[in-house]
Amino acid sequence: MNQPLVAILSGAGISTDSGIPDYRGPDGLWRRDPDAEKLVTYEYYMGDPEIRRRSWRMRRETGALRAEPNAAHLAVAELERSGVPVRVITQNVDGLHQLAGMPARKVLELHGTAREFVCTGCHVRGPMEDALARVDAGEDDPPCLRCGGILKPATVMFGEHLDPVVLGEALAVTKACQVFIAVGSTLQVHPAAGLAGVAADQGARLIVVNAEPTPYDDRADEVVREPIGTALPELLRNLR
Ligand code: ZN
DSSP states (O other), X not given: OOOOOEEEEEOGXXXXXXXXXXXXXXXXXXXXXXXXXXXXXXXXXXXXXXXXHHHHHHHHHXXXXXXXXXXXXXXXXXXXXXXXOEEEEESOOXXXXXXXTOOGGGEEETTEEEEEEEETTTOOEEEHHHHHHHHHTTOSSOBOTTTOOBXXXXXXXXXXXXXXXXXXXXXXXXXXXXXXXXXXXXXXXXXXXXXXXXXHHTTOEEEEEOSSOOTTGGXXXXXXXXXXXXXXXXXXXXXX
16 A cells, blocks of 8 residues: 555644634734733843733633644544645644644644643753643743753744744655645745745645635645635545
């Protein structure tokens, strides 16, 4: 059996049905509000305790960790379970592909994960819930319990580099796949945009599922404008 490898690149649009707004896209909330953008910009976060306190409050109040996977996340996991080789490359930090049942090793998180914290001093990681529980208990900027360093979410903040290992794996998957589905991504932010180009260059079938036009629509073999929650499950059923 030599089944084609399906690469699925997901952006904010796949999670809006789960109640998670687009924070970091070109028109995302953070980009439109310079004050909010500071909360997720490395330089400000590291340099200003007040920014960190506001940032922890924001994480506590948005309740993003309580979001549930929707029909689109479930359809991707179902495709993988059906025996089709699937790899997910995601711009999202919500962990919803894994919650839907995708094995973690098959999900490449370009921007990290909001479900864990990381210490900027000793790089120890842990569940975000543990850090938020400390905020609930009264610590407004909880320091690392091991080294006293500054904790941050294990996400790639503005001003931070993407993990070169994750990026390398994403590129390898993109070069190896026969089908590349970009779903809910505007394909305007590096490296997602570049990956769609690589997929098209190497002859993969490029499918774009997005409400708005993207710069890669004219290179795509198929463009789907219908709502992701219904369009993606149907598209993936047909792939099986
Ligand atoms: Zn530490």
